[in-house]
Amino acid sequence: MFIHGTDENFKENVKEGVVLVDFYGVNCGPCKMLEKVLEDLDDEFPFVNILKMDTDECVKTAEEFNVNGIPDVYFFKDGEVRKHMVGASSYDEIKEILSKLLYE
Amino acid sequence: MKSKLISLKDYKEVEFEKTQKIVFEKEVLERALHRISRKYKKKEKVEFVEKGDVLFLKLESDAPKFNKKGTMVTVGGNLFDEDFEKMLLGHKVGEKFEVEVLIKDETQKVRKTAVKVEILQGQRTIFPQATDEMVKDIAKTDENFKGLETLKEYERKIKDEFYQSEKQNVLYTILKEVLDKVIEDSTFKLDEEELKELYELRFQETKEILEEEENVKYDELTSQQLEDFWEVSTFEEVEELFHQEIEYEVSFLLCILAINGGNSQDYDLFAEEEEDVDVDLLDTKDVFEYIEDKVNFVFL
Numbered sequence: 302m303f304i305h306g307t308d309e310n311f312k313e314n315v316k317e318g319v320v321l322v323d324f325y326g327v328n329c330g331p332c333k334m335l336e337k338v339l340e341d342l343d344d345e346f347p348f349v350n351i352l353k354m355d356t357d358e359c360v361k362t363a364e365e366f367n368v369n370g371i372p373d374v375y376f377f378k379d380g381e382v383r384k385h386m387v388g389a390s391s392y393d394e395i396k397e398i399l400s401k402l403l404y405e
Numbered sequence: 406m407k408s409k410l411i412s413l414k415d416y417k418e419v420e421f422e423k424t425q426k427i428v429f430e431k432e433v434l435e436r437a438l439h440r441i442s443r444k445y446k447k448k449e450k451v452e453f454v455e456k457g458d459v460l461f462l463k464l465e466s467d468a469p470k471f472n473k474k475g476t477m478v479t480v481g482g483n484l485f486d487e488d489f490e491k492m493l494l495g496h497k498v499g500e501k502f503e504v505e506v507l508i509k510d511e512t513q514k515v516r517k518t519a520v521k522v523e524i525l526q527g528q529r530t531i532f533p534q535a536t537d538e539m540v541k542d543i544a545k546t547d548e549n550f551k552g553l554e555t556l557k558e559y560e561r562k563i564k565d566e567f568y569q570s571e572k573q574n575v576l577y578t579i580l581k582e583v584l585d586k587v588i589e590d591s592t593f594k595l596d597e598e599e600l601k602e603l604y605e606l607r608f609q610e611t612k613e614i615l616e617e618e619e620n621v622k623y624d625e626l627t628s629q630q631l632e633d634f635w636e637v638s639t640f641e642e643v644e645e646l647f648h649q650e651i652e653y654e655v656s657f658l659l660c661i662l663a664i665n666g667g668n669s670q671d672y673d674l675f676a677e678e679e680e681d682v683d684v685d686l687l688d689t690k691d692v693f694e695y696i697e698d699k700v701n702f703v704f705l
């Protein structure tokens with residue numbers, strides 16, 4: 302499920318369960334590639350929460366996580382960062398990480 | 406650079422396949438059509454489980470992964486367990502039944518275990534067929550599809566994009582093969598001290614990246630992690646890999662500098678700032694354009 306992230310709702314949205322946080326930019330090519338991957342993920346696994354953080358809008362959180370290159374993806378489980386990836390990742394890479402976080 | 410190029414293989418003498426076929430993958434069109442129809446997707450309740458259904462399951466077993474009061478699983482998604490998911494097909498929502506699965510125990514030994522399954526809920530996503538109206542809709546919001554009005558136009562655009570993208574992939578693959586052959590057939594005098602210094606620099610960079618991005622110290626990596634990162638199982642193999650990559654890197658630089666008319670003795674291998682590197686001297690453009698000129702593409 303896609304969730305529109307903001308600086309205000311960020312902590313609340315990552316505190317429980319497995320959440321994929323996508324820091325992105327509107328005019329970023331690799332972010333658009335990742336967006337397609339995340340859409341496919343959402344279609345197949347609608348129970349995975351995907352928190353979309355526009356780095357132009359969510360400046361405070363982006364700074365807190367030292368986001369420089371985008372897309373910048375964090376995988377949270379119960380409020381803690383469990384994995385971090387920079388750049389457009391493949392569907393299979395993301396699935397592998399989610400599989401471990403959700404079920405192991 | 407202290408390392409030297411002794412003789413350079415002419416890249417124009419390297420053989421490669423001049424006719425390249427690119428076959429359109431039907432799956433690409435299916436995904437593209439799916440992309441425009443997903444906005445109109447609907448959900449419905451499931452009666453009998455099919456592939457793609459999202460189920461809310463209660464599982465009981467002596468294996469922790471299969472012992473959950475409630476867990477969501479997409480059947481056939483292979484995110485939970487491929488074999489187990491197949492066993493759910495055809496069952497009814499609300500049904501209770503037992504299956505046997507293979508698991509790894511604490512000693513990594515594989516054994517069978519019984520799992521009691523209850524399908525608490527099921528949901529199916531229905532994606533409608535793509536239409537001209539959907540194409541017009543996406544044309545309003547996506548610059549890439551601006552001006553498109555029909556499904557036929559959309560399909561043509563997807564095919565064109567695919568062919569162009571694959572063409573680039575093929576050309577870059579040939580470029581790598583040609584450059585690898587140039588390096589293989591050229592001769593060098595590599596400076597051992599220079600290689601050692603570069604090796605230590607790259608190794609240190611890698612260790613820092615591991616700590617920063619993966620939260621793990623190099624020396625504490627397990628065999629499995631070595632396998633995941635480098636497809637080897639020992640530290641010695643990792644180090645050997647780094648030595649080979651450094652040798653390749655230096656050999657590549659010597660060749661590409663020579664192709665571009667640069668002087669390797671003026672090139673600073675350890676330049677820290679990007680402004681200190683003349684990127685034109687490292688460009689493979691000439692070789693790429695030569696290959697592009699020679700290759701004939703057949704689009705199927």
